[in-house]
Amino acid sequence: xxxxxxxxxxxxxxxxxxxxxxxxxxxxxxxxxxxxxxxxxxxxxxxxxxxxxxxxxxxxxxxxxxxxxxxxxxxxxxxxxxxxxxxxxxxxxxxxxxxxxxxxxxxxxxxxxxxxxxxxxxxxxxxxxxxxxxxxxxxxxxxxxxxxxxxxxxxxxxxxxxxxxxx
Amino acid sequence: xxxxxxxxxxxxxxxxxxxxxxxxxxxxxxxxxxxxxxxxxxxxxxxxxxxxxxxxxxxxxxxxxxxxxxxxxxxxxxxxxxxxxxxxxxxxxxxxxxxxxxxxxxxxxxxxxxxxxxxxxxxxxxxxxxxxxxxxxxxxxxxxxxxxxxxxxxxxxxxxxxxxxxx
DNA sequence: CCGGTTTTGTTTGCTACCGAACGGAGTCGG
DNA sequence: CCGACTCCGTTCGGTAGCAAACAAAACCGG
Numbered sequence: 001x002x003x004x005x006x007x008x009x010x011x012x013x014x015x016x017x018x019x020x021x022x023x024x025x026x027x028x029x030x031x032x033x034x035x036x037x038x039x040x041x042x043x044x045x046x047x048x049x050x051x052x053x054x055x056x057x058x059x060x061x062x063x064x065x066x067x068x069x070x071x072x073x074x075x076x077x078x079x080x081x082x083x084x085x086x087x088x089x090x091x092x093x094x095x096x097x098x099x100x101x102x103x104x105x106x107x108x109x110x111x112x113x114x115x116x117x118x119x120x121x122x123x124x125x126x127x128x129x130x131x132x133x134x135x136x137x138x139x140x141x142x143x144x145x146x147x148x149x150x151x152x153x154x155x156x157x158x159x160x161x162x163x164x165x166x167x
Numbered sequence: 168x169x170x171x172x173x174x175x176x177x178x179x180x181x182x183x184x185x186x187x188x189x190x191x192x193x194x195x196x197x198x199x200x201x202x203x204x205x206x207x208x209x210x211x212x213x214x215x216x217x218x219x220x221x222x223x224x225x226x227x228x229x230x231x232x233x234x235x236x237x238x239x240x241x242x243x244x245x246x247x248x249x250x251x252x253x254x255x256x257x258x259x260x261x262x263x264x265x266x267x268x269x270x271x272x273x274x275x276x277x278x279x280x281x282x283x284x285x286x287x288x289x290x291x292x293x294x295x296x297x298x299x300x301x302x303x304x305x306x307x308x309x310x311x312x313x314x315x316x317x318x319x320x321x322x323x324x325x326x327x328x329x330x331x332x333x334x
Numbered sequence: 335c336c337g338g339t340t341t342t343g344t345t346t347g348c349t350a351c352c353g354a355a356c357g358g359a360g361t362c363g364g
Numbered sequence: 365c366c367g368a369c370t371c372c373g374t375t376c377g378g379t380a381g382c383a384a385a386c387a388a389a390a391c392c393g394g
Binding site for chain 4: 335336337338339340341342343344345346347348349350351352353354355356357358359360361362363364
């Protein structure tokens with residue numbers, strides 16, 4: 001609505017149409033997808049600059065800490081899945097978190113291929129102090145939306161996640 | 168709605184509440200924000216694997232090419248702004264695009280600090296062939312949503328972008 | 335047992351991304 | 365003019381992120 005009213009975007013739409021030379025353009029889908037990406041970037045940057053940086057954490061590092069806090073000690077593969085990261089990336093994130101003293105690796109006795117990751121005391125302390133502040137930030141970032149709108153947004157996004165996930 | 172019905176998430180909510188020991192939790196905001204991030208990741212991965220990889224482009228590289236296509240030759244700073252990237256990042260992206268032969272840098276005569284970036288013939292050819300396919304992918308990723316829902320989603324996200332942007 | 339297969343996490347090689355620091359180029363007051 | 369300041373893009377140092385290749389461990393059929 002508001003987007004369509006913006007002269008800037010109408011300009012863009014007309015320009016793109018011109019470039020496409022009459023071929024069809026799904027503008028609504030384009031706008032939805034690009035706003036998803038922009039919003040994620042904005043939200044991530046805001047959180048990293050506003051809260052996470054003070055604790056020496058990236059978004060991925062925070063997510064990992066949070067998952068371990070909620071679910072407890074986990075195997076690497078499950079942790080990667082839950083954090084929505086490849087296992088290769090998770091290896092790196094855990095390495096950084098280890099360096100900072102927030103988590104520790106533990107070799108599994110019964111199956112020596114496996115490794116679990118768990119919060120250290122410092123990690124637990126950090127996430128307990130950090131999460132309430134992070135959650136307040138989340139609230140601020142969606143402060144313009146009513147409760148219903150937040151839930152509607154989450155629901156719409158959930159359907160996109162499912163659709164896009166079926167690659 | 169649907170999210171709240173999921174036993175997994177209710178579990179998580181209860182667990183978090185327990186960890187918080189009675190301190191308040193803004194669950195709706197949390198869910199909205201985390202779904203924004205998850206959706207963006209899903210959408211980006213799908214596009215990179217499904218279309219962009221074949222052209223040797225990342226999401227950022229594609230965005231840059233697209234902006235140059237729509238708006239034409241641009242100064243580095245404006246391009247970074249339009250692509251929603253730091254100027255440091257843009258330098259790297261442009262370097263990669265140059266290596267692939269998609270864009271070229273041009274020194275500005277009137278102010279020798281400045282540099283503009285423009286599509287090459289190969290870059291133009293690539294984006295013209297690529298964009299329609301990318302746009303079809305965008306459509307697929309939001310295929311579960313009606314036109315109204317896509318516009319509603321874009322509008323809700325726009326308000327989040329604005330709110331989160333005011334750091 | 336044993337050889338092939340599968341599972342698991344790490345390593346490798348690459349790109350992306352950021353903030354901060356930098357150095358060359360313009361600008362402006364005096 | 366010229367020194368101080370500002371502006372512009374790059375560089376530097378770091379983390380994040382992926383796919384593919386890998387090594388070690390477990391498993392399994394014979």
